[in-house]
Amino acid sequence: MNVNDHAKPGSDGGGPGAGSRIEARLPIDDLLPELRKTMGERTAAVLVAAPGAGKTTRVPLALLNEPWLAGQRILMLEPRRLAARSAARFMAASLGEQVGGTVGYRVRMDTKVGPATRVEVITEGVLTRMLQQDPSLEGVGLVIFDEFHERHLNGDLGLALCLQAQSVFREELRLLVMSATLEAEPVAGLLGGAPLLVSEGRAYPxxxxxxxxxxxxxxxxxxxxxxxxxxxxxxxxxxxxxxxxxxxxxxxxxxxxxxxxxxxxxxxxxxxxxxxxxxxxxxxxxxxxxxxxxxxxxxxxxxxxxxxxxxxxxxxxxxxxxxxxxxxxxxxxxxxxxxxxxxxxxxxxxxxxxxxxxxxxxxxxxxxxxxxxxxxxxxxxxxxxxxxGADLAPLALELAIWGIADPGELAWLTPPPAAAYAQAVELLRELNALDDEGRPTPHGQAMAELGMHPRLAHMVLEAKPLGLGALACELAALLGDRDVLRGSRSIDMRLRLDALHGRRAAEGTADAAAVQRLAAEAREWMRAAGLSPQAGASARGAASQPPAQLRRDAACGLLLALAYPDRIAQRRGDGRYLLRNGRGAAVQELQPLSAAPYLAAAELEDSGTDSRILLAAPLALEELETYFAGQIRTETEVKWERQAEAVRSRRRSRLGAIVLKEAQLHDPDPALVADALLGGIAEQGLDLLPWSKQARQLRDRMNLMHAHNPEWPDVSDEALIASLPKWLGPYIGGMRSRGDLSRLSMIAVMEALLSWPERQLLEAEVPTHLTVPSGSRIPLDYSDPAAPVLAVRLQELFGLRETPRIAGGKLPVTIHMLSPAQRPVQVTQDLASFWQHAYFDVKKDLKGRYPKHYWPDNPLEALATNRAKPRPQP
Missing domain, CATH: 3.40.50.300 (P-loop containing nucleotide triphosphate hydrolases)
Structure with a gap:
């Protein structure tokens, strides 16, 4: 805004407190007739005027007596309090009046308007409050958005709400968007194709x-x-x-x-x-x-x-x-x-x-x-x-009170980012400002009426019943501004309260002007919250009132926790902190609060894995248990611990990611224990179970049958892990560890998956052993279901003309012929071919190494033996 747009080169310019002299001509004057005509015909327009054109202080007064305004008020939004006050003073002076007459202003904690005020210069947040109280803006004929190119959040919100108010309640409500550097076409489009008016400024080189x-x-x-x-x-x-x-x-x-x-x-x-x-x-x-x-x-x-x-x-x-x-x-x-x-x-x-x-x-x-x-x-x-790039919690609360659940229901020049908006809604729910459906609660309504950031408003409202309202307002003033202690490296928020109450800080220098201003702001917050300013003033001489100081010191952390519940922090064993929201945080320099078991962090610097704690106060576990009782969740954790290879049971009191208390649970629900045990087996694999050699062979035989007949049970690792509760669950009652699992008979567990006819068929078609010509019963290896293996010494097969088959004759076994030293010398699935061709080369090789063993020339007519030579025939 240009408060001195009327300033004539070399003149006094008519700044704050100037007289009523107005320069004869300004660049904006050439455009005023067209502007009057446009606003008489249309309900919206965009005015682009270069710096020095005179738009800010000329336009409202030029439109004040237009017929369509019909005696109604003009609201003009300025992005800053300084600009609002200065513009109002200049326009009032140009009319030969004081502020509060025809022209007044409303800014946060400072209002000068009267019964005759027709032009109100307001800051953007004030417009939102006025709209919430009266969505139709009854008595207002024109809303001017000045310096809209700055694109403040409240300006964007105010325009979106005014557009809906114009559409739903007041079609005749006029909107005028003014700027010096705005890309005007998108704004004109947002306003329904509003006319675009341009005025050149008068700038010197x-x-x-x-x-x-x-x-x-x-x-x-x-x-x-x-x-x-x-x-x-x-x-x-x-x-x-x-x-x-x-x-x-x-x-x-x-x-x-x-x-x-x-x-x-x-x-x-x-x-x-x-x-x-x-x-x-x-x-x-x-x-x-x-x-x-x-x-x-x-x-x-x-x-x-x-x-x-x-x-x-x-x-x-x-x-x-x-x-x-x-x-x-x-x-x-x-x-x-x-x-x-x-x-x-x-x-x-x-x-x-x-x-x-x-x-x-x-x-x-x-x-x-x-x-x-x-x-x-x-x-x-x-x-x-x-x-x-802003915190959208205030925006989300305003929209909820307006009746908007989805910001997409409004017309925006730039829509709010979805992720930031969703996080804002989640915070408002945590502050009890919104219910589960996103509607404002009575508490949320009260928060919005205070005009503070939702965090600070929640803190003040929650503090009032505790007798801590005045202290909360002081904290709100401190938290809404720059650090009052210059050069202090301490993160302790209590030192800032000390500075506000006139006590010297241990380190850092208190900004005297800031202290005075923040003390006045705290009193304004007290009035807004319905508290007597004397409640805060009574503690001003706290240097001689130790009980009051102790009360502030003890309550500071609690109040910060109310404002920043997601930033309640618990000290970890390594000295870092865990925030309630699951993020890590750290105190960068060693100081008294570095060892506090619990902190409430008011300011954090988001950098790297762990945020840096910049402002905080200590918090007691008892305060958390008392004032956050409704948010503390008691949970029973029955969990498999990989390192111990056992189920461990604990009862925990948890505030978000922070575990406040934890104790061993000696009588956990058996069903939860069983679930955890089965989960551990699923996590670490079936090798946790006591598979004997015979049990593994049984699984392999069953897998072979399944490979040839899908109707058979699937006992692969994947299938068994997927169905653990069904086949293993009935056998693990009372078990908690790998040691307990060792009592299981896996043969019995696997056999239970088969019916009696299936067991009989398994024995007949996929036997555990084969009897060879020597009379020996040789076990079959089914680890590869596609090629079961019979490992047997060559001499034990003399006289066996064809390869043995299993699975109803469908599958030949793979014969691993062994030397007298039990070493494989030949692998075949075609025994007849081996006797006819390969045997004689094998015999030649082995006979030299094992001369005492029996190496007949005709193996098909020879006697099989499991000895070096056959026993003599009687």
């Missing part, structure tokens, strides 16, 4: 300088050197873009050191004393933000160190120089871990151009980009919509 080589080292060091060089070369104030508050603070320190002359070469030079260094980011108090965007005091130059808040939503007066670090910090949500983190990314080309344009709003300017021209060519054309 801006000369752009690129870095000759990529920046190395700390960004803020390079930025400060560039700022000092630019201020020496050019007139006017400087606007410096940095990714976050931490970099802004470090750059501020370097610049102040340079201004005082103590920076030396580290700061890249010395600044004159007439430079004011002013930070500008969302967490600053409104007064500090207003000071940064207002014109500098007479004779003074200023350096404004800003995040992307100054990219397009506000105009910083007096700027002629822009120094762009080229980075921004955006939220990224990981459906894999269920955690969000801030990620530093390169700006898009569109964002870089918006930043550069800040230098040409009031006069020719200069832009220094801390990246090379080659790097610029690699930048993305547009920034990603916040919807694609």
């Amino acid at each position: 801006v000369e752009t300088f690129y870095s000759p080589k990529p920046v190395t080292g700390r960004l803020e060091d390079a930025v400060v050197r560039c700022v000092i060089e630019a201020l020496r070369s050019h007139e006017g104030d400087a606007l410096v873009f940095l990714p976050g508050a931490g970099e802004i603070r470090r750059a501020e320190q370097l610049l102040r050191a340079a201004r005082s002359g103590s920076g030396g070469t580290a700061a890249g030079g010395v600044l004159p004393a007439d430079f004011a260094v002013l930070p500008l980011y969302g967490a600053l108090p409104p007064e500090a933000q207003d000071r940064a965007v207002s014109a500098a005091a007479g004779g003074e130059r200023k350096i404004v160190l800003a995040t992307s808040i100054a990219e397009s939503s506000v105009t910083v007066r007096g700027v002629r120089i822009v120094v762009d670090g080229g980075l921004s910090r955006v939220p990224r949500f990981s459906p894999r871990t269920g955690m969000a983190r801030l990620e530093t990314v390169s700006v898009s080309v569109a964002s870089a151009d918006q930043r550069r344009g800040r230098a040409g709003r009031e006069a020719p300017g200069f832009c220094y980009r801390l990246w090379t021209e080659g790097e610029h060519r690699q930048l993305k054309p547009q920034s990603d919509p916040e919807l694609l």
Whole structure:
């Protein structure tokens, strides 16, 4: 948004607090007649106006008295509180009024509207609340979405809800989407082919300088050197873009050191004393933000160190120089871990151009980009919509209250990612905000009305009956902002509470301004939750009230666990932690909380296998058992343990992936034991069973019969494992281990699979032994069902003319003829051919080695023997 779009070059510009003078002509003025005509004929339009055109502060007032509005209100959405307040102040001043008259604003925890207010400038989240309370937006004739190109999640949600409200409740409700860099065609299509109006801005030329080589080292060091060089070369104030508050603070320190002359070469030079260094980011108090965007005091130059808040939503007066670090910090949500983190990314080309344009709003300017021209060519054309990388839990709760179970029921410019949305719904169920069908519970309704993130709202509502509501509101304020302790490596959340209550931290420096602002925010949350602010204030002097401090220390972990139930963590034996959701986590540096048995983690950095715990508080097992009793599951685990080769039985109390208590179970359900034992056999294989040589032979004979007749039982490994309960289950009662299984008779178990006629047929057709001419009963080897083996000494077969057959004569046995030393000398399935051809070569070879044995010339007429030579005939 451009709060000073009316600013005339060289004039006072009409910033906050200015008089009622309005510049005669602005670029947007040429488009206003067409806009009035379009909005009179259509219910939606898209307006693209370059920076400096005057759209933000001119359009609402230009449409205020249109006949179709009929005295109704105009709502104009701004992406940031600073922009909303500034726009309202400027429009009110242009009418010669105070804010709260014809023009007012509504932002979180700050509202200035009155009975006569016709234009309400609101932040995007406020629109959602208004829609939930009145889906028809009764009394509202026009909703303007300003700076829509920033694609904030709440802006996308607000537009989707307004489109449905327009379709279902109020066909006459007007929607106007305004932007400076938006790709307008998709938005116009989303609005049903809405007309597209374009206004050129009036920007002064801006000369752009690129870095000759990529920046190395700390960004803020390079930025400060560039700022000092630019201020020496050019007139006017400087606007410096940095990714976050931490970099802004470090750059501020370097610049102040340079201004005082103590920076030396580290700061890249010395600044004159007439430079004011002013930070500008969302967490600053409104007064500090207003000071940064207002014109500098007479004779003074200023350096404004800003995040992307100054990219397009506000105009910083007096700027002629822009120094762009080229980075921004955006939220990224990981459906894999269920955690969000801030990620530093390169700006898009569109964002870089918006930043550069800040230098040409009031006069020719200069832009220094801390990246090379080659790097610029690699930048993305547009920034990603916040919807694609944000935590979708607030969105999912709003949709559920709206009555939407599937976000696909609404019209979106960018649909919510399915995986992230599903995870958000699962979290809301865990917080008791949604029932099993996805409908909002009364608790979920109350959470949404608080206006906090669902996690924090759940914590506050659950804390109130415990007498901990005020403490929960203080934690909500701390958790919704940057870390109040600068430079602290401690993860202990209790230290942050100490800082909020005015006690010195053991390490790190408390940001006094942040403490004051967060204390005020906590009081606002208390009022929103129906708590007396005195409940929190009474503990302000906690340094002299040890019981209050002890109560905070003891309750901090419990309250964090209520807000982050999925991040309850249990210490493992190796010092790392297991989160309730099954993920691993670790405290990177040794500190007092490193040894806590249980933690509630409020902030995690999703990196690698184990997340890094950044903020947490200790938690007692008794608290978990008391306050999470409804979520604790008692389970009996009867499980086969491979290493012990036995069934082990335990009773466990489990909170998600965390086992709170575990004990041996001495009288487990016999059916569960049997199932576990059979599962162990299936897992490790049938070799766990006591197969004797005879039992294995029986299985092999049965497999042979099955191969020739599929009606026979299949006793292959695969078939037996698949049917373990049926054939083995009846025999394992009371057994728990491999040692117990050794008592089984596998012959009896296998025979039980056969009927009596089948047993008789098995003995007849697939015998265990064959009697050979020598009179010996030789066992058959059925390990290969296709080729059963008869291993017998050659002399025992004299006189046997044909190969023996089994399976009703269908299958010849494979004869392994053995030497007197029991070594195979010939393998055949054609005994007749062997006697006729091969025998004489075998005889020649063996007779020399075994001269004492019987080697007849005619084996078919010779006497078979199991001795060296036949016994003499009587």
